[in-house]
Amino acid sequence: MTFRSGFVTLVGRPNVGKSTLVNTIVGRKVAIVSDRPQTTRTEIRGVRTTATSQIVVLDTPGIHKPRTLLGERTNQRALDALGSVDVVCMLIEANRPIGPGDRHIAALVHESGTPSICVVNKVDATDRGAIIERLVALGGPIDAEGSLGSFAAYVPLSAKTGDGVDGLIAEIESRFDEGPHYYPDDVVTDQPETFLVAELLREKLIADARDELPHSIAVMVEDFEERTTKTGDIVLAFRCVVRVERDSQKGIVIGHGGERLKAAGQSARHELERLLGARVHLDTVVRVDPDWQRRANRLDRLGL
Numbered sequence: 001m002t003f004r005s006g007f008v009t010l011v012g013r014p015n016v017g018k019s020t021l022v023n024t025i026v027g028r029k030v031a032i033v034s035d036r037p038q039t040t041r042t043e044i045r046g047v048r049t050t051a052t053s054q055i056v057v058l059d060t061p062g063i064h065k066p067r068t069l070l071g072e073r074t075n076q077r078a079l080d081a082l083g084s085v086d087v088v089c090m091l092i093e094a095n096r097p098i099g100p101g102d103r104h105i106a107a108l109v110h111e112s113g114t115p116s117i118c119v120v121n122k123v124d125a126t127d128r129g130a131i132i133e134r135l136v137a138l139g140g141p142i143d144a145e146g147s148l149g150s151f152a153a154y155v156p157l158s159a160k161t162g163d164g165v166d167g168l169i170a171e172i173e174s175r176f177d178e179g180p181h182y183y184p185d186d187v188v189t190d191q192p193e194t195f196l197v198a199e200l201l202r203e204k205l206i207a208d209a210r211d212e213l214p215h216s217i218a219v220m221v222e223d224f225e226e227r228t229t230k231t232g233d234i235v236l237a238f239r240c241v242v243r244v245e246r247d248s249q250k251g252i253v254i255g256h257g258g259e260r261l262k263a264a265g266q267s268a269r270h271e272l273e274r275l276l277g278a279r280v281h282l283d284t285v286v287r288v289d290p291d292w293q294r295r296a297n298r299l300d301r302l303g304l
């Protein structure tokens, strides 16, 4: 039997569900998710391997009108991931009208010349009639309202419930040629552990954050150590630095008596212990660093 493999990029506006879909395709959480736009800031690879195929799926930052250097860089990362892959999946939301942002991204996808699939996500959040109407409009004349130009396939699904995801996987695999194992069978992501730790802590910190705060937070692991306890248990200890842009934000992140930061840290730790299969210790400090989003040297240091 032939083994098929290849690379697929997920693109779309912020918040359409790209990271959720990556996690569902891979079957493990590799990318953080939030209901705030512009959560993903770097390209993240997820890997799904079966007996007959390997899909390397690239999660990208949502493409948006940039207001900071960080925004410019994240957009560029998404654009870079459009070429040099076998398939591009453009995600839109079933429960929201198509807007200028979607049309802009669709034009970029078509320009790339890469075989493309239009994924209509969040079908669980709207009714069947609306989904069918959306699909009919998408397949209509290219310049008609509701069309995004011509895609090789249209797949309605729910990244959240998994409904329809097998259909997308089949569409992707059918466009792959015979190929190698790009990653060993047990690998699900290319990210180092320290990146996952920083991202999960950021996810917990932005989960109940309001207004601009989610955008102002950056998390980095500055130090890592593997310790053995007296009883012989291994503990993975990470020193995390949370950056915010203003003093007032520092207070909000830490919370009254440190409660908020503690709760976020605990929640991240529990999830990390499950994912890494080891005991985890997080040691976290919060620093104010005005304009970290606008300064190239800061972004370089943060790997952003």
Ligand SMILES: Nc1nc2c(ncn2[C@@H]2O[C@H](COP(=O)(O)OP(=O)(O)OP(=O)(O)O)[C@@H](O)[C@H]2O)c(=O)[nH]1
Residues within 6 Å of the ligand: 012, 013, 014, 015, 016, 017, 018, 019, 020, 021, 032, 033, 034, 035, 036, 037, 038, 039, 040, 041, 060, 061, 062, 063, 121, 122, 123, 124, 125, 157, 158, 159, 160, 161
């Ligand atoms: N109802 C519903 N919600 C979903 C679905 N997929 C994702 N979401 C929600 O949509 C929000 C955004 O999901 P993400 O996966 O973070 O979106 P994203 O496209 O990666 O966003 P950026 O990283 O900001 O570009 C979260 O609140 C998800 O829980 C879905 O199939 N159904």
Ligand SMILES: [Mg+2]
Residues within 6 Å of the ligand: 018, 019, 020, 031, 032, 033, 039, 040, 059, 060, 061, 062
């Ligand atoms: Mg994302």
